[in-house]
Amino acid sequence: LTPERYPVQRLPFSTVSEEDLAAFERIIPGRVVTDPEQLETCNVDWLRSVRGCSKVLLRPQTSEEVSQILRHCYQRNLAVNPQGGNTGMVGGSVPVFDEVILSTALMNQVISFHDVSGILVCQAGCVLEELSRYVQARDFIMPLDLGAKGSCHIGGNVATNAGGLRFLRYGSLRGTVLGLEVVLADGTILNCLTSLRKDNTGYDLKQLFIGSEGTLGVITAVSILCPPRPKAVNVAFLGCPGFAEVLQTFSTCKGMLGEILSAFEFMDTECMQLVGQHLHLTNPVQESPFYVLVETSGSSAAHDAEKLTGVLEQVLNSGLVSDGTMATDQRKIQMLWALRERITEALSRDGYVFKYDISLPVERLYDLVIDVRTRLGPRAKHVVGYGHLGDGNLHLNVTAEAFSQELLGALEPYVYAWTAEQRGSVSAEHGLGFKKKNVLSYSKPPEAVKLMQQLKVMLDPKGILNPYKTLPAQA
Ligand code: FAD
Ligand code: MLT
Ligand code: ZN
Numbered sequence: 001l002t003p004e005r006y007p008v009q010r011l012p013f014s015t016v017s018e019e020d021l022a023a024f025e026r027i028i029p030g031r032v033v034t035d036p037e038q039l040e041t042c043n044v045d046w047l048r049s050v051r052g053c054s055k056v057l058l059r060p061q062t063s064e065e066v067s068q069i070l071r072h073c074y075q076r077n078l079a080v081n082p083q084g085g086n087t088g089m090v091g092g093s094v095p096v097f098d099e100v101i102l103s104t105a106l107m108n109q110v111i112s113f114h115d116v117s118g119i120l121v122c123q124a125g126c127v128l129e130e131l132s133r134y135v136q137a138r139d140f141i142m143p144l145d146l147g148a149k150g151s152c153h154i155g156g157n158v159a160t161n162a163g164g165l166r167f168l169r170y171g172s173l174r175g176t177v178l179g180l181e182v183v184l185a186d187g188t189i190l191n192c193l194t195s196l197r198k199d200n201t202g203y204d205l206k207q208l209f210i211g212s213e214g215t216l217g218v219i220t221a222v223s224i225l226c227p228p229r230p231k232a233v234n235v236a237f238l239g240c241p242g243f244a245e246v247l248q249t250f251s252t253c254k255g256m257l258g259e260i261l262s263a264f265e266f267m268d269t270e271c272m273q274l275v276g277q278h279l280h281l282t283n284p285v286q287e288s289p290f291y292v293l294v295e296t297s298g299s300s301a302a303h304d305a306e307k308l309t310g311v312l313e314q315v316l317n318s319g320l321v322s323d324g325t326m327a328t329d330q331r332k333i334q335m336l337w338a339l340r341e342r343i344t345e346a347l348s349r350d351g352y353v354f355k356y357d358i359s360l361p362v363e364r365l366y367d368l369v370i371d372v373r374t375r376l377g378p379r380a381k382h383v384v385g386y387g388h389l390g391d392g393n394l395h396l397n398v399t400a401e402a403f404s405q406e407l408l409g410a411l412e413p414y415v416y417a418w419t420a421e422q423r424g425s426v427s428a429e430h431g432l433g434f435k436k437k438n439v440l441s442y443s444k445p446p447e448a449v450k451l452m453q454q455l456k457v458m459l460d461p462k463g464i465l466n467p468y469k470t471l472p473a474q475a
Contacts, residue, residue, distance in 0.1 A: 005403065006050070006434070008468055010097045013079040016056050020076060024058055027068045031106065033057040042101050045094045046087045046148075047348060047355070049403075050434060052095030054081065061106045063181055063189055063220040070218065071187030073100060079464050082214035084156025085127065087148035089355055092213045092433025093156070096468040102218060104155050110134060111221065118226040119178065119195045124155025124219045140226040143170040147341040155219040161211030163429030165341070168390040169262040169297065170227055173210055179223035180206040182216075185460035195223045208455070213431045214466040216459045230262070230297035232304045236312060237336045238324040239288030243366040245320045246290050250362070250389060252320065253294055256311045260304055263295035264390030268369070271343045271386045278349040279342055284335075286323035292389070293340050301328070343386050343395075351381055352403045356396040356415050359425035365394045368418055372396060375414065379407055393428040416442040432470045440472055 014020075024032045033039065034056055043052045060066045073080050081099040095101060104125030111121040118140045122131065129149040132142045144157060146164035156162075158180065161173050170176060179194040192206050209217050240246045246266055253261055269289050275281045285291070294311070298304040305328060315321040327333045347353050360368065369385035376383060380398045387395040396415065400407055416426050420442040427436055427443070441449055453471055456463070 004405070008096060008473075011079070011463070011467055013099075013464065013467070014077045015098065016078060016100060020072070020078065021056065023072050024056070024069065027072070028058060028060050028065050031059040031061070033059065039101075042083060042086060042103065043094055045091050047089065047091075047353060049352075050091040050094055050096075052081070052097060052099065054095040054098050054101045057101040057103055059103050059106045063183060066102070066107075066183045066218055066220050067187045067189050069102060069187075070183055070185060073464055074186045074462060077462055077464065079467050080218075081466055082159070082218045084125065084153035084159065085148065085151040087152045088156065088160060088433060089357065089430040090427070090433030091435040092160070092431060092466065092469050096434060099467070104153050104220075107155075107220065113138060114195075115139075117195070118228065119223060120226050121179075121193065121195060121221065121223045122154060123221050124158075125153045128152050128154060128157060135226045136229055139229045141229050142166075143176040143225065143227055144173065147344055154222050154224070158210055158219055158222055159212065159214050160431045161429070163388060163391065163393065165263055165265065165337075165388070167388060167429075168264060173224075174207060176225045177206060177210060177222060178225055180209055180219055181221035182206075182209050183218045183220055185217065185462065185465050189220075190217065193221055193223050197225070208459075211431065213433060213470045215456060215470045216465065218465070231299045232297070232301035232328075233262075233333060234296045234304055234308050235327045235333045235336050236294045236308055236324055237284055237327075237339070238292050238294065238312075238315065238321045239285045240290040240292060240320065241322050242289060246292055246366075246389065247362065249292055249294075249315050249320045252315055253311055256314065257294075257296055257307055260296040260298035260307065261294070261390075262297035263293065265293040265340045265387070266389040267291050267293075267340055267343060267386035268366075268384055270382050270384045271346075272339070274346040274350055274382065274384070275339055275342055278346040281339055281342065283339075284325045288322055291339070293336060340386070343384075347382075347384070347397050347399055350399040351401050352399065354398040354400070354407065354411055355430075356394075356411075356426075357428050357430040358394045358396060358415070358419050359392050359428040360394055360419065360422050361424070362389065362392045364422055365389065365392065368394065368415070369396055371418065372398065372411070372415065376407070376410055379404075379410065388429075391428075413439075413442075419443075434469050437468070437470050438472050440470075 079099040081095040107123040107125035373383040
C-alpha cells in the first residue's frame with residue numbers, strides 16, 4: 001500500500017507471536033500457513049490494486065474451529081481479515097496491514113438439499129460454480145450468477161450481498177438467503193441457519209450480516225432458496241444505435257416477455273473493442289454504439305422462442321435495434337454471455353482500472369459515462385459503461401497505463417457528487433470494502449452512518465473484524 005494513495009494508519013492491534021501460531025496450530029493442525037509464497041496470493045486482491053502484508057493464513061474446516069480461532073484473536077486483540085474467493089472489487093478481501101487471514105476455502109461441504117423446496121444448506125466456502133453444478137444435477141439453479149463464479153465462495157457472495165446476472169429475475173440475496181450461521185468477533189456461534197420461507201420472530205438478524213463485508217461476523221454456513229431449473233433458456237444479443245434505443249428496447253422486452261425475462265444487460269462499443277482486443281472474442285452482430293443481452297428463462301421452449309422472436313421482429317422493424325442474433329443452444333448461449341461476463345477481465349488487461357459501481361435512475365444511467373469521458377479527454381485510455389441495466393446498475397470503468405493521482409483527482413469526488421445529485425448509490429453491488437469506505441456518506445445520511453458505527457461497536461467492541469473496511473474511520 002502506498003501511503004499517498006491510501007492514507008491509513010495501523011490501529012494498535014497485537015502482532016502475531018510464536019505463541020499465537022502455536023495456539024492456531026492446536027486448533028487447526030497442519031492448516032496454519034506461514035509460507036511467504038503461499039501468502040502472496042491472498043495478500044493481493046483480484047484487481048491487483050491493493051496489497052497487505054499478513055504473515056499468517058488460517059484454513060479452518062468447521063464453524064467450531066472458526067469459533068476457537070476468533071475467541072483466541074479476540075482475547076489477544078489480533079485483527080482478522082475474513083477471505084472467501086478473493087474476487088471482491090473494492091479491496092475488502094485482503095488485509096490492509098498484517099491482519100490474520102481467515103480463509104473459508106476448506107469449508108466447502110454441502111450440508112443438505114431438499115428437492116421439493118429447493119432449499120440448499122452449505123458451508124460458506126463452497127464455490128458458486130460448484131454449487132450451481134450440484135443443484136443443476138437436481139433440476140434447480142442457484143438464484144445468483146456472476147462472472148467470478150469459478151472462484152467466489154457463497155459466503156463471500158452473502159458477505160458482499162452480490163447482485164450479478166440473475167438479480168432481475170430472482171432478486172437480492174436479502175430475499176433468497178433464508179438463514180445464516182455466523183461466528184461473532186468474540187467466538188460466539190450464532191446459529192440462525194433456518195430454512196423457513198416465513199419467519200417473523202423478532203428482528204431478522206441475518207440481514208445484518210448480508211452485505212456486512214466481514215466487519216460484523218464470519219459467515220460459516222448459508223441456507224439459500226434455489227429456483228427450479230428453467231426448461232428453456234434463450235439469449236438474444238442486439239446492437240442498438242443509441243442509448244435511448246437501449247432504454248426503449250428494455251421497455252419492449254418487459255412488456256412483451258413479462259415473467260420470462262431473466263436478464264437485461266448492456267455494454268457500450270468500447271467494451272466490445274476491449275473484449276475483442278484482449279480476449280479475442282468476436283462480435284456476433286454489426287458494430288453498434290451499444291449492445292444488449294436479453295435472456296429469457298421459462299418452461300416452454302417453443303413458446304419462449306416464439307415470444308423472443310416476436311420481440312426481435314418488433315425492435316428490428318422499429319429501428320430500436322440495428323442487428324441481432326439469437327441463441328437457444330448451450331454453446332452459443334455461453335458464447336454470447338462471455339461477451340458481457342468477461343468485460344471485467346478484458347479491462348484488467350488494459351491497464352490500471354478505476355472502477356465505479358453505481359445505481360442510478362435508468363434514464364440517466366449512461367449520462368455519467370458521457371460526462372466522465374468528456375471530462376477526462378485523452379488522460380484516460382478508455383472510459384466504458386456496461387452493467388445490469390435491468391437493475392439500474394451501471395459499471396463505469398476507466399483505464400489508464402498506470403495509477404495516477406491526477407486521474408483519480410479528476411474522477412473523485414466528481415463521480416460520487418454526480419451520483420448523489422441523482423440520489424443514486426455509490427455502491428450498487430460491490431460494497432465499500434477498503435477503497436470506497438470514505439464515500440458512504442454520499443449515499444447515506446449522517447444518522448444512518450452513526451447507527452452503522454454503533455452496530456459495529458456492539459457486535460465487535462474491539463474492532464478486530466476486517467478493520468479499515470466498509471465504515472469511515474471515526475474521529
Ligand atoms: P472475497 O472477495 O474473498 O471477499 C469479499 C468481502 O467479503 C471481503 O470484505 C471479505 O472480508 C468478506 N468475506 C468473504 N467471505 C466471508 C465470510 N465467510 N464471512 C464474512 N465475510 C466474508 N459482484 C457482483 O455483485 N456482481 C457481479 O456481477 C460480479 N461480477 C464479478 C465478476 C468478476 C470477474 C469478478 C472478479 C468479481 C465480480 N463481482 C461481482 C465482485 C463480487 O463481490 C465477488 O465476486 C463475490 O461476491 C465475492 O466473493 P468472494 O468469495 O470472492 O469474496
Ligand atoms: C460485472 O457486472 O461484470 C461485475 O460486477 C464486475 C465488474 O463490475 O467489472
Ligand atoms: Zn456487476
